Structures are given as C-alpha cells and as structure tokens.
Amino acid sequence: MSLRTLFALAGLALTLAIPAFAQETRNVTAANGTFDIPVAPQRIVALNDQIIALPLYELGASVVGSAGRVDAEGKTFMRGGMDTLGIDYANTDIQYVGQFNALNVEAIAALQPDLIIGGTYTDLAVVDQLQSIAPTLVIDNGALGLIETLRTLADVSGQSGNFEARYQSYQANIERTKSFIGDTAAISATTTFMFPEADDLWVYRANLGAITQVLSDLGFAQPAAVAALNATQASWSAELIQQLDADFIFGFYRQQPDATPETIRAAYEKFAPGWCAALTACQNGQFVVLPGPTFGSTMTGLELALELVENNVAGRPFTPFVEAP
Amino acid sequence: MSHATAAPRHLVLRLFDERIALRIPLRALITATSLTLILLLVMSISLATGTYGIALEEVWNTLRGITISSAIDNVVWEFRFPRTLAAALVGAMMALSGATLQNATRNGLADPSLVGISQGAALAVVALTVLFPASLALFRPWAAFFGAIAVALAIQGLSHTRQGGGAIRFILMGIGLSAFVASITSALLTYSEIDRAMAALSWLAGSINATNWNDVATLAGWTVILAPILLALSRTMSAMRFGEGTATGLGAPIRLANNIQLAIAVALAAVATSVVGPLGFVGLIAPHAAKRLARAGMGLHLILTALWGAILVSLADLLGRAAFAPIQIPAGIITAAIGVPVFVILLVRTRPTQTH
Numbered sequence: 171m172s173l174r175t176l177f178a179l180a181g182l183a184l185t186l187a188i189p190a191f192a193q194e195t196r197n198v199t200a201a202n203g204t205f206d207i208p209v210a211p212q213r214i215v216a217l218n219d220q221i222i223a224l225p226l227y228e229l230g231a232s233v234v235g236s237a238g239r240v241d242a243e244g245k246t247f248m249r250g251g252m253d254t255l256g257i258d259y260a261n262t263d264i265q266y267v268g269q270f271n272a273l274n275v276e277a278i279a280a281l282q283p284d285l286i287i288g289g290t291y292t293d294l295a296v297v298d299q300l301q302s303i304a305p306t307l308v309i310d311n312g313a314l315g316l317i318e319t320l321r322t323l324a325d326v327s328g329q330s331g332n333f334e335a336r337y338q339s340y341q342a343n344i345e346r347t348k349s350f351i352g353d354t355a356a357i358s359a360t361t362t363f364m365f366p367e368a369d370d371l372w373v374y375r376a377n378l379g380a381i382t383q384v385l386s387d388l389g390f391a392q393p394a395a396v397a398a399l400n401a402t403q404a405s406w407s408a409e410l411i412q413q414l415d416a417d418f419i420f421g422f423y424r425q426q427p428d429a430t431p432e433t434i435r436a437a438y439e440k441f442a443p444g445w446c447a448a449l450t451a452c453q454n455g456q457f458v459v460l461p462g463p464t465f466g467s468t469m470t471g472l473e474l475a476l477e478l479v480e481n482n483v484a485g486r487p488f489t490p491f492v493e494a495p
Numbered sequence: 496m497s498h499a500t501a502a503p504r505h506l507v508l509r510l511f512d513e514r515i516a517l518r519i520p521l522r523a524l525i526t527a528t529s530l531t532l533i534l535l536l537v538m539s540i541s542l543a544t545g546t547y548g549i550a551l552e553e554v555w556n557t558l559r560g561i562t563i564s565s566a567i568d569n570v571v572w573e574f575r576f577p578r579t580l581a582a583a584l585v586g587a588m589m590a591l592s593g594a595t596l597q598n599a600t601r602n603g604l605a606d607p608s609l610v611g612i613s614q615g616a617a618l619a620v621v622a623l624t625v626l627f628p629a630s631l632a633l634f635r636p637w638a639a640f641f642g643a644i645a646v647a648l649a650i651q652g653l654s655h656t657r658q659g660g661g662a663i664r665f666i667l668m669g670i671g672l673s674a675f676v677a678s679i680t681s682a683l684l685t686y687s688e689i690d691r692a693m694a695a696l697s698w699l700a701g702s703i704n705a706t707n708w709n710d711v712a713t714l715a716g717w718t719v720i721l722a723p724i725l726l727a728l729s730r731t732m733s734a735m736r737f738g739e740g741t742a743t744g745l746g747a748p749i750r751l752a753n754n755i756q757l758a759i760a761v762a763l764a765a766v767a768t769s770v771v772g773p774l775g776f777v778g779l780i781a782p783h784a785a786k787r788l789a790r791a792g793m794g795l796h797l798i799l800t801a802l803w804g805a806i807l808v809s810l811a812d813l814l815g816r817a818a819f820a821p822i823q824i825p826a827g828i829i830t831a832a833i834g835v836p837v838f839v840i841l842l843v844r845t846r847p848t849q850t851h
C-alpha cells in the first residue's frame with residue numbers, strides 16, 4: 171500500500187469520523203425537561219443577550235445567533251456586549267434573531283443551530299416551536315443564581331473546563347479581598363438600581379447579577395429592611411429611604427448617553443429630593459455608582475465587580491455607618 | 496334556482512322555490528369578492544415572506560407536498576402556514592366580535608378591548624405566568640378564555656338592572672371594570688420577578704409568531720361554530736339596528752337576541768385572545784371600514800367585517816415581521832398603532848350626533 175493510499179484512507183476515515191463525533195449526544199435536564207443535546211455544540215442560539223449570549227461567548231462557546239435589543243435609532247445591539255466584552259453584532263459572527271419577547275423563529279431556523287438556550291422569560295409557546303429546529307433548553311437563572319447559571323451554561327455548551335478554571339481564580343480573588351478587608355460581616359452594603367427616568371428605585375437583596383454575588387461571596391451584611399425582603403428585589407418608597415443607609419450604597423450607570431454617572435445621581439435626587447443628606451453613606455462619599463457590567467451575568471462582570479468593591483472598600487479609608495440611637 | 500336583477504344595484508337570488516330569497520347589493524358583493532382576493536393576496540405574500548430565504552417556487556412546491564429540504568418543510572409547514580392562517584382567523588374573529596358588540600350595544604365605539612374581554616384574558620394569563628410559573632403553556636389559552644368570560648359575565652351582571660341591561664350602562668361598566676382589571680395586571684407585572692414579568696409581556700404584546708396547527712384548529716373550530724349562529728341571527732340583528740322599540744314592533748326577540756349576541760361576541764374575542772394575546776382595535780376598525788366600503792344587510796355586513804378583520808391582522812403580522820426586518824414588531828402593536836388614530840377620528844365624528 172502506497173503512502174498516498176494510506177493518506178487517502180486516513181483522510182476518508184477522518185471525514186467519516188467528524189460527523190459521527192459532531193452528532194454525539196448526551197442527556198441534560200433543564201427547567202423545561204430532559205433533552206438530548208450535542209456533546210460539543212457548534213451552533214448555539216441564545217434567546218437572551220445579557221444573560222445567555224455574553225457568558226457563552228466569554229467561555230468560548232460557539233454562539234451563532236442571539237436575541238438583542240433595538241435602540242432609539244432602530245439599530246440592533248446586545249445589551250452589555252460592548253461594555254462587558256467589547257462585542258456586538260457588528261464585530262462578531264453572531265446574528266440578531268429578534269428581541270427576547272419578539273423572537274424571529276425563521277431567523278433562528280436559518281442559522282441551523284444544534285442547540286438553543288432560553289430562560290424562564292422566553293415565551294413557552296415559542297420554546298415549543300423551537301424544539302422542531304433544535305433542542306431548546308430553558309435555564310431558570312432566577313432559581314439557579316448567577317454561579318450555577320454560568321456553570322450550567324458552561325456544561326451544556328461543552329465549556330465546563332474554561333468555567334471552572336476561571337471560577338477558581340475568582341474564588342482565590344475573593345479570599346484575597348477578604349484578607350484585605352478583615353471582618354467583612356461587619357460591613358454593610360445596599361444595592362440599589364435607579365433608571366434615568368427616576369420613576370422607581372429598586373433595591374436588591376439578591377440576584378442583581380455580578381454585584382450581589384460578589385457582596386454575598388465577600389460576606390457583607392445588609393440593612394435589616396433589605397435583608398428582611400421576601401422577594402429578591404423591591405420597589406422602594408422615597409419616604410423609607412433612610413432604611414437603606416449602610417456603610418456603602420451601590421448604584422449603577424451604563425455606558426449610554428442617557429444613563430451616565432451624572433444622570434443617575436441626578437435621578438436619585440429627583441426621586442427623593444434631599445436623598446444624599448438623609449443617608450450617611452452618601453454624605454461620607456460612600457454612595458458609589460458602578461459601571462453596567464458589574465450587574466451583568468458574566469465572569470468578566472464578577473471579576474470587575476470584585477475589583478471595584480475591593481478598591482472602594484479596602485483601597486481607601488471609609489467612615490463606618492453608625493445607626494442613629 | 497333562478498336569479499334576476501331587480502334593480503340596477505341589486506342582485507336577487509331565489510332559492511328552493513323562493514323559500515329563500517336574497518336581495519344582495521351589487522356593490523357589497525363586488526366589495527366582498529375584492530376583499531377575498533386581497534386577503535388571498537396578502538396571505539400569499541405572507542407565505543412567501545420570511546427571514547428564512549425560500550424562493551416562491553420552493554414555497555409552492557413545499558405546499559404541494561414536494562420536499563425540498565426538511566428545514567424548508569419545517570419553516571413552511573410548521574411556522575409560516577399556521578401563522579398565516581391564524582392571523583386571518585384571529586382577525587376575522589375579533590372583527591366579528593366587534594361588529595356584534597356594536598350591534599348589541601348600539602354603540603359604534605364598542606370593541607372587545609373596551610369592554611373588558613381582552614383585559615380579563617390578560618389578567619388571567621399574567622396571573623398564571625407570574626404566580627404559577629411552573630404551569631404548562633398548555634393552560635394559557637384556557638386561562639385566557641376563562642379570564643375573558645369571567646370579566647364579561649361580571650360586566651354583564653353588574654350592568655343589568657330590573658329594567659334590563661342598558662347599552663350605555665354596559666359600555667360604561669365595561670370601561671370601568673376594564674380599568675380595574677388592568678390595574679391588577681399592572682400590579683402583578685410590577686411586583687413580580689422580572690423574568691416572569693418579561694414572559695408575560697411577550698404574550699401581552701399580541702403576537703402571532705408562535706401559533707401552531709393546534710391553535711389554527713382551535714380558531715377554525717370556534718369560527719365554524721360561532722359564525723353561522725351570527726349569520727342565522729342576522730335578520731334579528733338587522734331589526735335591532737333601528738332600536739329596541741322598532742325591533743320589538745317588527746317581532747324580533749330582543750332580549751334573547753341580545754344575550755346570544757353578547758355571548759358570541761365574548762366567545763369569539765376570548766378564543767382569539769387566548770391564542771395570540773390582546774389585539775387591540777381590530778374589532779373597532781373592521782366594522783366601520785366595512786360599513787364605509789359598502790352598505791349591506793346585516794349578514795353581508797358581517798362577512799365584509801370578517802374579511803376586513805382578516806386582512807387587517809394578516810397585514811399587521813406581515814408588516815410587523817417584514818417591514819423592519821430583522822426587527823420583529825408584534826401584530827398587536829401595529830393594530831393598536833392603526834387603531835388609536837381611527838378611534839380618535841370616530842370619537843370626533845360621533846360627537847355632534849350625540850349632543851342633546
């Protein structure tokens with residue numbers, strides 16, 4: 171047998187083996203049932219940009235389509251994409267497949283995905299339709315929490331190794347920050363979210379992406395009123411603003427013209443005039459507005475949130491909150 | 496069967512030895528034919544339009560049962576075809592519901608979304624999604640249906656007096672109760688977990704994109720049951736156009752006919768809403784558009800109205816997915832965008848006739 175024949179046979183064997191490998195499947199259980207999915211999916215469509223597409227992309231998964239948003243000029247974008255990972259539809263091969271609540275099923279079909287991933291926010295009727303294109307998993311990120319959501323996304327996309335390595339590094343950094351701060355349980359922090367329109371102030375006990383995960387992992391305390399919340403978040407009355415006082419109060423700006431640090435600070439004042447005077451954290455310069463990725467759902471967001479919290483809490487002196495007698 | 500032209504503008508049909516005799520305005524007949532052709536054209540364009548690139552010939556071959564690829568089969572048979580049929584059926588049902596409500600209440604501004612039907616369905620679906628998130632999508636149409644029926648019954652019960660149910664009282668009660676129900680829905684959306692609220696919002700936008708063959712069967716089945724009853728009732732409905740006194744004088748069973756009309760209007764809107772979510776203003780626009788195109792007896796008016804509704808929603812769905820592609824706009828937003836200005840125009844126009 172000549173060398174050329176041997177190469178030809180080897181090439182043929184490889185050609186036959188690749189599809190066999192590509193079609194290898196395994197069972198996974200998601201919030202909507204148990205499905206056969208490819209062991210190493212090659213064409214994933216994400217039905218949410220911020221919660222699914224970005225973490226998948228940063229873990230190295232092959233995302234070919236994602237739901238997104240439409241800005242005021244009618245341009246499509248991935249929320250948090252440029253801020254967090256520097257990606258959008260324009261500079262990646264990811265195709266826009268509609269908004270999370272107005273999905274374009276045909277656009278998804280045209281991408282010929284081998285795995286589709288949505289969440290509990292995805293219309294169940296659409297999920298049923300998408301099952302005829304590819305296995306469609308619903309990941310309940312609210313119930314799983316950020317870390318388990320990321321671990322699940324990594325698992326189903328065949329990127330568990332990447333996730334675990336990065337998570338291990340994150341945990342090491344958490345320990346480092348704790349050692350800088352000392353008794354973290356003695357420090358209290360409130361997580362708030364204000365829209366530029368100033369019509370609502372949301373307060374989060376948990377589940378605001380990376381920031382609440384970091385604060386929880388560090389072991390920070392929360393004001394009694396926040397810790398007592400049954401739900402993970404609540405719309406707060408301006409009259410009860412003093413209940414939010416703590417060593418640190420966090421808010422968020424985004425890299426958008428309508429949600430700059432300045433407009434967000436102005437929105438707090440508009441929502442509750444005299445708000446800063448009512449809160450010692452604000453008076454002491456410990457009301458901190460953080461950038462958008464810190465409330466996102468990525469490993470990058472976790473790492474950034476941890477660095478910024480470390481910088482603000484351990485990297486400078488601060489005035490501890492003393493509850494009024 | 497024989498037919499003759501009685502007057503230049505009417506066609507008279509005499510069937511079964513004149514046991515059935517119909518005098519059909521030619522203009523209305525031509526309009527109905529034209530609307531049918533327009534509907535077929537819109538449906539054809541809809542079938543041939545989509546993000547998945549399929550040539551017209553391929554669509555035609557697929558519909559004839561020739562498999563070009565399993566992906567194309569899937570897109571045409573599972574996505575486009577049921578969606579196109581559902582849009583037309585939902586439009587016809589909402590339009591018929593509106594026309595019937597307008598006739599029963601003798602108020603040209605009556606519409607399923609103005610008298611609480613859509614709001615009842617919305618509350619039930621939002622409550623199911625937010626409070627019982629683990630429930631199956633299968634239950635959603637049933638929740639919407641019973642929500643709509645419950646609110647409609649409440650409105651009917653509350654607006655009924657010993658002297659009977661006044662039309663204006665029914666409308667006002669509907670508007671009031673709708674606002675109350677809508678406020679509960681808003682509260683549920685505001686204070687629920689964000690992902691639950693988002694799931695509910697996608698249904699509330701009134702979108703046809705997720706319809707399947709089961710939905711088409713549901714819509715078609717109810718249309719086949721309810722529409723003929725309306726047509727059978729059309730003579731009595733015609734008499735009721737002249738007011739209760741005249742209709743009673745003509746021997747029309749007013750109370751029975753009114754109750755049947757309201758029940759059918761509610762059922763039509765409830766079924767349509769349960770499948771695709773609230774589609775505002777179709778029931779308001781279609782009857783008026785039909786009336787303005789051609790004056791006709793009640794039976795033909797209902798047919799014209801159904802055709803208008805079918806065209807309106809089919810067009811809204813087509814525009815919503817093709818006009819700004821790849822951005823998808825739910826049909827409910829498009830029908831509302833058209834409906835609100837029409838509603839305002841109608842209000843302005845009807846104002847002088849209602850002053851006393």
